[in-house]
Amino acid sequence: MKKLKALLPFFFLLFVFSAAGCFGVDSDFKKVRNGVFNFLQAEDVDREFEYSVSNFEVYLVQKLASISDKTFDFELMLSKISNVQIGVYNLEKSEDGGTGSLKNITKYFRENGWSDLVKSKNNNECTMVFVNLADDEAIRELFVINSDDEELVLVRVRGKLTQLAELMIKNRGTHKRFYAVN
Numbered sequence: 001m002k003k004l005k006a007l008l009p010f011f012f013l014l015f016v017f018s019a020a021g022c023f024g025v026d027s028d029f030k031k032v033r034n035g036v037f038n039f040l041q042a043e044d045v046d047r048e049f050e051y052s053v054s055n056f057e058v059y060l061v062q063k064l065a066s067i068s069d070k071t072f073d074f075e076l077m078l079s080k081i082s083n084v085q086i087g088v089y090n091l092e093k094s095e096d097g098g099t100g101s102l103k104n105i106t107k108y109f110r111e112n113g114w115s116d117l118v119k120s121k122n123n124n125e126c127t128m129v130f131v132n133l134a135d136d137e138a139i140r141e142l143f144v145i146n147s148d149d150e151e152l153v154l155v156r157v158r159g160k161l162t163q164l165a166e167l168m169i170k171n172r173g174t175h176k177r178f179y180a181v182n
Contacts, residue, residue, distance in 0.1 A: 010060055025050045029085045029156050035112070036145060036154065039104045044092040045152065053084040073171060080164035087154040091147070102126065105145070114143065124149050131161075138162040 025033075029052075037045055058081055065074035106116050109130045118129040125148040132141035139161040146153045 010063075025052050025085045025087060029087070029154075032112075032143065032156070033087055033154055035108050036105060036152075039108065040091070040147075040152070046090045046092065048088040048090055048151075050087040051085070053086075055082060058082070058084070073167065077164055077167050077171075080160040080167065081157060082159040083157070085154075085156045087152075089152040089154075091150055091152055102128070109143070114141075117142075139165070 029050075058078060062075045062078045065078055102119060102121065105128065106119070109116065114130040114132050116128065117131050118127065120127045126146070128145045130143045130145075131139045132143070134140045140158065142155075142157045142161055144153075144155040144157075146155075
């Protein structure tokens with residue numbers, strides 16, 4: 001309880017900065033967002049919100065994770081993330097579930113140095129995951145696109161994502177339970 005009281009000023013500052021809109025998305029995110037918008041077959045796209053989780057906010061979450069469940073090393077995992085940007089948009093009169101032309105979106109990302117990792121389309125819902133590799137083939141950025149008839153969600157994560165994936169696999173592997181199947 002004392003630790004929680006000690007963190008209250010941090011939560012207050014976080015709330016004040018968040019409410020003031022101080023953490024907007026950067027120009028790189030806006031460029032990719034606009035590129036995706038160009039391929040959507042929707043009459044109108046309205047921004048619901050855009051938010052960027054800064055290094056300071058990631059640091060606060062790391063500190064909270066350090067006092068929480070010790071089963072996984074969340075603090076170490078979070079230290080590999082430097083920035084997260086999220087955009088949620090409402091689609092009006094979308095003819096294709098907001099998926100746009102999958103080929104054109106994929107082409108756009110490839111032309112801008114991204115590799116497609118996952119593409120999934122089910123009825124009018126579509127999810128695509130792209131990665132941007134550094135010169136040493138390490139994943140430095142991840143971009144997720146999820147859309148349906150009414151909503152488009154864009155998420156960009158930056159950091160040492162190859163190291164994060166290794167930590168997640170290692171932690172999940174050592175804590176996985178195996179059940180006998182009859």
